Amino acid sequence: VDIAESFLGSVVNLKKPLQIENVQTSNAYQQQDIAREEGLVAMLSIPLEFGGNAIGTLNVYKEETYVFSNDEIHIATALAELSALAIEKARLLERIVESEELLRQNEKLSALGLLAGEVAHEIRNPLTVLKMLYHSLGLEFPEDDPRAEDVRIMGEKMDHLNTIVEQILTFARNAEPSLKPTDINKLIDDLRILVRRKMAQQNVELEIQLEDNLPTVKADGPQLSQVFLNLTLNALEAMPNGGSLTIESRTIQLSKGVAAPTHVRIEFRDTGCGMDMESRERAFTSLLNTSKPDGAGLGLAIVGRIVESHGGRIKIKPSDSGTTFSILLPLTDR
Template identity: 40%
Template sequence: MELPPDSRTLPALYRISSLAGRKDEPRAILLAILKAVIEAVGATSGDISLLNPDTGKLEIEIADETNSAGYDDLSLRLGQGITGWVAFHGRPQLVHDVGLDPRYVRVRDNVRTEMVTPMIGSNGQVMGVINVDGEEPGCFNDTDLELMLILTEEATSVMERHWELQNLRGKERQLQSLISIGQTLVTKLEPEDLFNSLTQDARSITAARACALYLHEPETSGGAARLVAYDGPTPTTLPEGALPLDSCLVASAIHTRRAVEFSNVQSREFVDVIDLPREASLRSILATPLQIEDEIIGVLAIFTDTTHRFNNDEKRLVRALASLGAVALQNSRLYARVFQSEATLRKNEQLTTLGLLAAEIAHEIRNPLTVLKLLFSTLRLEYPDDDPRKTDVRVITEKLDQLEAIVSRVLNFAKAPSSLHSRWNVTDIIEDTLVLIRLKLTQGKIHLRFEPPDIPLVIDVNKGQLQQVLLNLLLNATQVMPNGGTITVSTSVETRAEGGRQVCISVTDTGPGIHPSMRDRIFDSFLSGRPDGTGLGLSIAKRILVSHHGDLELRSTGPEGTTMALLLPLA
C-alpha cells in the first residue's frame, strides 16, 4: 500500500514493526499496537477485538488502560454493532457521529466518533478489528482512516508472525514432551501403570480438564468399552465394567476409526450415554481411537471445562498421544506373551525332563527284567494241577509280562510322535521364534541380526520342539549379556559325514564365553552356570535334535562370544 504524505506514518509504522519477534505475551504486544494507533490518529480511546473460534463472536481482547471501563466480558455477534459489521464484511468504517448510526452499541457516553478497520490475515480471513474513538463529532477524516488501514495491515502482519512463532515454540515443547512421554510409556510393562501414566500425561500436555482411557472389547457380544483410567476432578460417578457400545459416546470413534468431538456433553442429548464421567465441569470432549494396524484397541478421551472447538493442531497432538499409547499397550501385551512363553518353556523343560528321566529308568529296568523272564522260563517249573505252586508260577509269569508292558508303554510315550513331524522352511521357523523374543531383546538392549538364506531350506521336524531348542539358546544368550550386546542367527548348508546334506543354524552372542571348566560338560544334565538355572536346557535341546537325526554342537566360545550350532538333515 502506498504511504500517504503524512509525518505520522513512518514513526507509527516503526513502533509497530519493532514489536515483531519480541517474546512478550500477545496481550502486551496488542496493547503496544493499540497505543501506537491511538497516538498516531489522535484518538481518545480504543480497543482491539478478536474472533473467538469456539463461540464465533467478536470479543474485546485489549483496551487502552485509561478508558477500559465497560469493556469487561463484552462480545458481539458478527454483524452486530459497528465493529461486528466491519468484522463480518471485512471493510473499514468511519462514523463521524455514532448517535446517527443505528448500528452503534453504546458502551461509554462520551464517544462521538468511531473508526474501525479489519485485521485481515494472510489467508484472507478477518481475525479481528481495531477500533478507535473520539469525543467530538467528525474528529477523524479520510486521511486518518487511510493511515489507520496502513497501521492495521502492519499490526496484523506483526501479530501473525508473533502467533506463528509462539505456535512453533509451543510445538517444540509439545514434541519434547511427546518424546519424553514415549520414552516413559515403553517402560511401563504393567497395564495399570501404563493406563494411569497415559491419561496423566495426556491431560498435562493438552492442558485439559480431564482425560479418560477406554479399552475396546470386541469379543463381547455386540462389542463393549471399559473405562480403565481417569485423571481429573473427582466425578460424582465413574462408569464401571463392560459398557455396551450402542450406549457409549466413544463408540463413534471406534466405528468411524477417527477422532470425534462433541461440543457440550452436559446438554440433554447426552443424558442417556453411560460411558461419561459424571462431573459438572466437563464440557467438550475429543475422543481419539488407539489403533494398531486395523485393530481399534481403545479410545483416548480429552475433556475441556468450557465449550471448545478443537483445532487441527490439537487433534494432531492427541492423535500422536493415542498412537504412542497404542504402541505402548501393544508392547505391554507382547511382553506378557513373551513372559508367558518363557514360563511355558520352563514348564515344558520340566515335563520333558520327567519324561526323559522316566525313559531312562524304564530302559534300565527293561534289561534286568528281560534277564529275569529268560531265566524264569528256562526253569520249566511244572507242578500238578492241585499243587499251589503252579498258581504261583502262573502269577509270577503274568506279573513279569505286566512289568514288561509298563516299561514298553513308558519308552513309547517318551518318543516324539512321528505324526507331529512335517516339512518346514527353516526361515519360517526362525522368524516365528524371533517374534516371540524380540521385545525381550529390546528390553535387554540386545541387537538381533538375521539374514534369511537365498534359497528355501526345508527340514522334516516337529516345529514346536525345534522352536523350544531355538528359544532356549536365544534366552541363554540374553542372560549372558545383561548390559546388552548382539545376537546373530545365520544359516548354512554343510555336508554330513555319513553322506547327504544338513542345514546348520548358528546362534552367536557377544557374551563373555563359557567357563573353561564347563565347556566339555555343557550338555550334561543338571549342569548350570547360573544360580537359578536347572541345568537341563542344553541337555534336553541336544536330545531333541538327536531324536531328529541331528545334533547340537558348541562351535566356538571365548571372550568375544559363543556360537552354538543346530544341525538338522535337509529334507
C-alpha cells in the first residue's frame, strides 16, 4: 500500500490527529494482522510537525476499544510537537558531526571541540522543555494500567537522550582543507540562521555588514563555517548579559603596486568583557584554551590553525569595549 494512501499517510497529509476505535476491524488500517498479533486495538495518531512540514507521526495504542478524549489528544499533540523539535535538532547534530569530520587535523580536543556549545544548547533546550512538560502533566497511573509502563519508558528515554548529549566525546580526525571557490557572504548568512535563536536568548543583537559582490576565495566551506561559528560562540560567552555582535566582510589591498584587492577581511566585533594582553597573546597557542570553566572549549587554537591552513591570518585587535577578531584570506592561490 502506498504510504500516501494509508491511514498514517492521511495523518501526515491532513496534519491533524486521527484515531481509530479498533484497528483490528477498521478498513482504514492496513496492518490488521500485525495489530492482532501485537494485541493493538484503539489507536491515536498525531502528526509530527516542524517548520510547517509533517515529518512523521506519533502513534498511541490501547489494548481495548477506546475513544481518546480531547484532553488526551491535547497532551499527545504537545508531546508530538516537542518530539518533532527534538528529531530536527538531532538531525542538526548529525550534520554538525559530519562537518566536524572535515575539521580535524591530527588534534585531540578534550570535551566536544568545535560546536559543542551550540549543540548542547540546541539539543538540551527542547529536551528540557520536553521534560518539564512531561513532569508538569502529572502522568500518574495505577501500576496495573499499561500506560504506567509507557510513562516510565518515556521518562527513561528522555534521560537517555540527555545522556547522549553528555557523552559526545573527543574527536580526532585527519582532514586537510578541500579548497574550492567559496562564497564568504553565504557562509555568514548561513551562520545567521544557525545562531539566531541563541542570540535572542542572550539578548545579543547581530549586525551583518557584507560587501556586495564579494569575490569568492579558495577555501574549505565547512571548515570556515566552523571558524565563524566558533568566533560567534566565543563572542556570546563574553556577553552573558546581552550586547551586540557585528560581522563584516570586505575586500582590501595589501600589496604595494597592486590596484586590485588582494584579500578578503572578515571581522567579528563584540561588546563583551574584552581580553587582556596575556589572553590575546596565548589565544591561539593551546588546544584547550576556552572561555568555559569546564573546558568544553571553543578551540581558538583550532580557529587559528584552520585559518593558517587556508594561507590566511587571524589577529585580535585591542579595543576599549569588547573584542575584535580579524581574519584575512588571500584572493589568489597560495
